[in-house]
Amino acid sequence: MILDAIKNRYSVRHYKDQPVEDDKLAEVLEAGRLAPSGCNTQPWKLVVVRDRAVIRSMVHAIGGQQFVGQARVLVVACKNGEGYNIGHQYDGAIIDITIALDHMTLQAASMDLGTCWLGNYDGDEIRALLDIPPENPVVAILALGYPDENHPQQPRPRKPLGELVCWEKFKG
Ligand SMILES: Cc1cc2nc3c(=O)[nH]c(=O)nc-3n(C[C@H](O)[C@H](O)[C@H](O)COP(=O)(O)O)c2cc1C
Numbered sequence: 001m002i003l004d005a006i007k008n009r010y011s012v013r014h015y016k017d018q019p020v021e022d023d024k025l026a027e028v029l030e031a032g033r034l035a036p037s038g039c040n041t042q043p044w045k046l047v048v049v050r051d052r053a054v055i056r057s058m059v060h061a062i063g064g065q066q067f068v069g070q071a072r073v074l075v076v077a078c079k080n081g082e083g084y085n086i087g088h089q090y091d092g093a094i095i096d097i098t099i100a101l102d103h104m105t106l107q108a109a110s111m112d113l114g115t116c117w118l119g120n121y122d123g124d125e126i127r128a129l130l131d132i133p134p135e136n137p138v139v140a141i142l143a144l145g146y147p148d149e150n151h152p153q154q155p156r157p158r159k160p161l162g163e164l165v166c167w168e169k170f171k172g
Contacts, residue, residue: 005110010153012114015070015145024111025073028144031107037096038084044097044139047076047130054129061125062118062141071116071143076126077101078136097139104142114147 029046037043049055056069068074077100083093105115118141126138 009109014148014151032100035100038092043093045080063120073144
């Protein structure tokens with residue numbers, strides 16, 4: 001059930017010292033590959049980092065968040081080309097990439113893997129470390145690994161549905 005994976009997922013900030021199997025990583029990446037995108041543009045490139053030394057060297061660029069160094073995989077999502085022009089207003093690439101990464105977090109959760117979205121990073125520093133060209137901005141990073149059960153976490157609260165949804169017409 002998708003809802004089970006959604007309910008199981010939380011931001012994992014303590015990872016076990018255990019590698020992620022290649023087949024599981026492949027399934028996580030496949031979940032992203034199959035994600036929808038505006039006009040099927042698929043405007044992303046994922047840099048998958050598994051080298052532990054490189055991961056550790058990226059901690060500084062990712063806001064100095066020390067737990068990132070425990071992750072076994074970092075997925076650095078870069079914009080690659082233009083997305084669909086959403087609502088005739090803006091490039092939808094960021095939406096597309098977000099959907100792909102979210103698919104990946106849920107696939108990971110369904111296999112008892114943990115993820116954490118990372119938005120606190122210095123794009124220029126990441127670019128330099130991973131040879132990412134300037135035309136491929138870093139949109140988000142995902143940490144991936146097995147959660148350390150010694151650090152269980154309560155689900156974070158969410159706004160009630162009534163605050164997030166209105167029916168038929170916008171009501172503030
Ligand atoms: C776009 C985005 C960027 C985020 N950046 C960070 C980050 O840099 N570091 C971090 O520890 N958590 C980060 N998070 C995780 C959020 O803090 C977390 O999703 C939120 O508090 C809800 O908690 P939950 O994921 O455990 O349900 C980010 C989440 C999103 C969606």
